[in-house]
Amino acid sequence: MKPSQIPLIQQVAGVHGRSKIGSREVVGFGVNGEANYVDRIVSPFPAIRFKEDTPDIQALREKEKGDWKKLTIEDKKALYRASFCQTFSEMRAPTGRWKSTIGCAIGFMTLGWWMYVWAKVYVYPPVPQSFSEENRQAQLQRMIDLRIDQVDGLSSKWDYENNRWKK
Known part of the structure; x- marks a missing residue:
């Protein structure tokens, strides 16, 4: 060789x-x-x-x-x-491996949930004031008053004579 x-x-x-x-x-x-x-x-x-x-x-x-x-x-x-x-x-024969798989999956979901809570508390800024229900209703009323999307949008579904939504 x-x-x-x-x-x-x-x-x-x-x-x-x-x-x-x-x-x-x-x-x-x-x-x-x-x-x-x-x-x-x-x-x-x-x-x-x-x-x-x-x-x-x-x-x-x-x-x-x-x-x-x-x-x-x-x-x-x-x-x-x-x-x-x-x-x-x-x-x-069953090995019981499903128990550790489910346990790990639940553990990772819990870890992700705690990371979300931590980020919500310490990272994200507070929600703007415009997100409150009162401000959202005022914005909706302003859009109706200005007749925004009058043809097929939001204002087309408003009854201006009776001041209510069309049925």
Whole structure:
């Protein structure tokens, strides 16, 4: 092998994760062709086995090649646990994560509310006097008296003879 090719091979091995799987057996394509282990209900076919082979597991694998009726339930469970971390029912089991999610959401909403109150008290100037109900009514009356938007606006909805809103 040429010295110029060595870095390229190391890069490829690092990208595909082959250098990080230890002595676990590569058994399939996996998700997106990466040699990693992921428990997923959607894609229940990890690329590598969950555990590294021990002498006990290797003996069970040799026994597995024969008649499966000779395997005990404990042997089958040990083989399954060597290849997979969780069963489907364990993957689907509720984790209680929703509690922390709701708690964090409520915490952030409370923090935002307190920031609004702080800004309302210490940052924003007082509301102008023109925002009072009395001043707003006076401004509305002035707009009607000046006949602003007489064709299709506010003044078109006012009955000037009876001094009330048109029905």
